[in-house]
Amino acid sequence: MAKLMKRKTKTLIVIFVISVILSLKFPSEIEEEERAKREKLEKEEKTFSVFLQRDSATSTPGGVISLADELHGLEYDFYRQNCPQAESIVRSTMARIYMQQNDISFGLLRLLFHDCFIKGCDASVFLDDSNGNKNHSIERQAAPNKTLRGINEIDMIKEELDNACPGVVSCADTLALATRDAVVLAGGPFYPVFTGRRDSTQSYFDEAMDEIPKPNDNITRTLFLFSRRGFDERETVNLLGAHNVGKISCDFIRNRLTNFSGTGQPDASVDHDFLNELRLACQDSNSTNHDGTVASMKSRETRNSSSAMIFQGLSASILSGARFDNHYYQNLLGGRGLLFADQQLMADENTARIVAVYASDDGTTFRRDFSRSMVKMSNLGVLTGTLGQVRNKCSFPTSQS
Numbered sequence: 001m002a003k004l005m006k007r008k009t010k011t012l013i014v015i016f017v018i019s020v021i022l023s024l025k026f027p028s029e030i031e032e033e034e035r036a037k038r039e040k041l042e043k044e045e046k047t048f049s050v051f052l053q054r055d056s057a058t059s060t061p062g063g064v065i066s067l068a069d070e071l072h073g074l075e076y077d078f079y080r081q082n083c084p085q086a087e088s089i090v091r092s093t094m095a096r097i098y099m100q101q102n103d104i105s106f107g108l109l110r111l112l113f114h115d116c117f118i119k120g121c122d123a124s125v126f127l128d129d130s131n132g133n134k135n136h137s138i139e140r141q142a143a144p145n146k147t148l149r150g151i152n153e154i155d156m157i158k159e160e161l162d163n164a165c166p167g168v169v170s171c172a173d174t175l176a177l178a179t180r181d182a183v184v185l186a187g188g189p190f191y192p193v194f195t196g197r198r199d200s201t202q203s204y205f206d207e208a209m210d211e212i213p214k215p216n217d218n219i220t221r222t223l224f225l226f227s228r229r230g231f232d233e234r235e236t237v238n239l240l241g242a243h244n245v246g247k248i249s250c251d252f253i254r255n256r257l258t259n260f261s262g263t264g265q266p267d268a269s270v271d272h273d274f275l276n277e278l279r280l281a282c283q284d285s286n287s288t289n290h291d292g293t294v295a296s297m298k299s300r301e302t303r304n305s306s307s308a309m310i311f312q313g314l315s316a317s318i319l320s321g322a323r324f325d326n327h328y329y330q331n332l333l334g335g336r337g338l339l340f341a342d343q344q345l346m347a348d349e350n351t352a353r354i355v356a357v358y359a360s361d362d363g364t365t366f367r368r369d370f371s372r373s374m375v376k377m378s379n380l381g382v383l384t385g386t387l388g389q390v391r392n393k394c395s396f397p398t399s400q401s
């Protein structure tokens, strides 16, 4: 019996490893044709579904996704009966949005993180105060959420879903699926998203204010916040690798450039040349990016118009700058992290060692781990079964009479 279990566990590991290898065999570059991307997604989905069907939910110390532990009541293809076309509607609508606005992927990735980190992936971040909540104590208005992007795009996708299957697919599932598809469209790795999430009826302003990591948090605080959600050091370092893409406002780094923590000096952990590049990029609202383009404020939904923007890629100007690769980690090794919280990964012996591991290959290790971390992130604290509700409009709770 024990032998049989051992063999089964081994088989699961092999299937998973093959799944991951297969998923990495198809590096989806951003310029690839839409059709090729869809084929890739479908292939990978099939691979993962084989993995799921074989599951007997065995945890292994090697870090293979343990389905029993991590599904939290979610199912593979939860909408297969009530809305079988749900996932393809999300995929095609997401692809349409992406064609017009290809940086939306980065906005959605951050949006998912901010939603899932606070009381789980329950779409609480979408709730709007215009629903009779006059005290403004809603997540959406918490300081770290003021620059989130992607809320309108999720509304658009949800509308398409509701046209096909009214009131069936939750906002939380819409966000989880759309983010996965957006990550793939942007050249990131595929990961399986299980469904059946339901939406919260509450919003959590205080928690969002306190517990969304801040750009100037030190490594102790960052590790603490992530460990409270069950992420170990490696997963934390891995998830911060999401900062290899997207944009970042100079507002969040300006204090590192001149008067760091009231010292009257720049942050000593910033590489000297990089400091000058950042100063140049952030000196005024018309600053230019590393690629020579004028930093644009216009694509931001909620951006304060006085702040300049720089691309995360700026920190990659010494390296490839390709999307979803490991330049983030290579830059950290050289003191070229954009946020203080990023560079802090080098301030702790263990996290610095993990940074070095991710920096040491062609990005394969980072991407493989990122798939796993995103599965875990997307399943945090989900509401399933009779908990929560399925909202019609993501901004308002559906009245329960």
Ligand code: HEM
Pocket: 105, 106, 107, 109, 110, 113, 147, 148, 149, 213, 214, 215, 216, 217, 222, 239, 240, 242, 243, 245, 246, 247, 248, 249, 252, 339, 341
């Ligand atoms: C210590 C943890 C973290 C801190 C302090 C942090 C902070 C920030 C800040 C300040 C920005 C710039 C926002 C703006 O300019 O509007 C940003 C951008 C971003 N963050 Fe994080 N973040 C953290 C972890 C994560 C994680 C875990 C993910 C996803 C897995 C993530 C994904 C992103 C993405 C994709 C962007 C670019 C967004 C865009 O282009 O709109 N971040 N982050």
